[in-house]
Amino acid sequence: MNTYKSTRHAKFLLNYHFVWIPKYRKDILDNKEIKNIIINTIDELAIEHSFEVLSIEIMSEHIHLFLSALPRYSPSKLMNIIKGTTGRRISKQFPELNIKGSVWTRAYFVATAGNVSSEAIQHYIEKQGD
Secondary structure, eight states, rough: OOOOOEEESSOOOOOEEEEEOBBBGGGOTOOHHHHHHHHHHHHHHHHHHHOOOEEEEESSOOOEEEEOOOOOSOOHHHHHHHHHHHHHHHHOOOOGGTTTTTTOOOEEEEEEHHHHHHHHHHHHHHOOOO
């Protein structure tokens, strides 16, 4: 999970923890069909966009997704891809959930995670001149 990955031009470790909710906190995430749509869609997107799902948990009011991504994708781009595709697929199967153009709120939470702390990186950088 915390091993560095490489492309032709970069060595990286980019892990993101995302959390997002349905629009108006609608009670839709307990529905097994909707859960399956979300999980299957995210698995397909992981293959298509070369990111790795490290963990996913669909709670009754929100979704936690922990993934490892390539540096070409910003967190906002990843959320756009994931929320947009899952939202469209849920709306197609359950049109009544498409409230004012979307299943999801526009907001989300994101945090980065790696195998070293911010303090360790700051200390490393400060000691480079010595």
